[in-house]
Amino acid sequence: MISVVLLGAGNVATHLYNVFQDAKHITVTQWYNRHLSKLTTYKNEVEITDNLEDLNPADIYILAVSDDAISNVSKALPFQDRFVVHTSGTVSLYDINDKHSRGVFYPLQTFTKDAEIDFSTIPLCIEALKNPDLKLLKTLSESIGSKHYKISTEQRKRLHVAAVFANNFTNQMYRITHEITEENQIEFEVLKPLILETAKKIQKMTPYMAQTGPAVRGDKKTIKKHLKLIKNPQHKAIYELLTNAILETHGRKKL
Template sequence: MISVVLIGAGNVATHFYKVFQNADNILVTQWYNRQLNNISTYKNNVDITDDLNALKPADVYIIAVSDDAISEVSKALPFQDRFVVHTSGAASLYDIDKKHRRGVFYPLQTFTKDADVDFSKVPLCIEALVKEDLKLLVTLAETINSTWYKISTEQRKTLHIAAVFANNFTNQLYRISHEITESDQIEFDVLKPLILETAKKIQNMSPYMAQTGPAVRGDKKTVRKHLKRIKNPQHKALYKLLTDSITDTHGRKKL
């Protein structure tokens, strides 16, 4: 049985709590947050606390807080030489105070509190300085049926940038598409099969090979029509930037 103390009450901490609670051989010993009301819903199922000095012994302490707070929280923990990990994609392993055995348990996924997550489809990027600690993280990942990857701090920083492009920026483009369709009283739902098919295609081919559209075809006439119709200057600038990126990638002349 792996005992876990969760620190933080955001999206990642909440989803880890839920999956750990339903897993064999994992016990959430305690859940800390500086504002108890954020986790009070769970008080009948797990010991909750807002006092770091009241933290119980555990095999691993998982800090799931904002990147800027990791160093401060880990420094404030009232013990040393225990295994403490964070869940950030961008923060360094060494942001955790050196008085602890340090590690990273980073789930590469987008989390929203009210949206269910299947952890069997969530890659976990793990890192630790001590071999036995790494083994514990492997066991933790496998117990919740996640695929795990041993990823260094530098690799994880690169991976996080790639994830921002793949998820956050893509979602912003969905939002712009939503705005564009609504401006002409078109249901955004019309685009959803296209969005799903695009995501499906890259499961079996490279994004390079999957690229379609006027830019990759060198269709100047269509690009000009689109630019003329787009009214929002920011949307127009993005359209131009992404069109140029596609033409550069595929060896086309700028349109």
């Protein structure tokens, strides 16, 4: 049985707590947050505390706190030579205070507290300085049904940049799409099959091969018609920027 102490009460911490609770070989012995009110819902399920001095012994301490807090919280932990990991996509393993054994347990997924998450579909990026610690992270990943990848700090930082393009920027494109459809009294629902098909295609082919649309065809007549229809200056600038990126990628002359 792997004993875990969770620190933090945000989206990632909440989802980790839920999946750990369902896992046969993991026990959350304690949950810490500096504002205890955020944990009172769980007080009948797990020991909660807002005092670092009261932390229990555990196999692993998971800092699911903000990136800026990782260094300070790890320094404030009232013990040493225990295994402490963070869950950040951008913070170095070495930001954890060196009085601890250090590691990273980064789930590569977008988290919203009330949205259901299936950890069997989530890749876990793990890193540790010591082989026994790395083995523990592998076991922890497998215990919640997740596939694990040994990813270095430098790789993880760049992976996080890629994830922003794949998720955050894509979602902003959906927001713009939603705005355009609403302005023109069109149901956003009409576009959902297209969105799903686009995501499905890259399961079987590269994004380069999956690209369609007027830019990849070099159809500048259609592109010009689109630009005339777009009234929002920001949307027009984004359309031009992405169109030129596609034209250049596929060896065509830019606008």
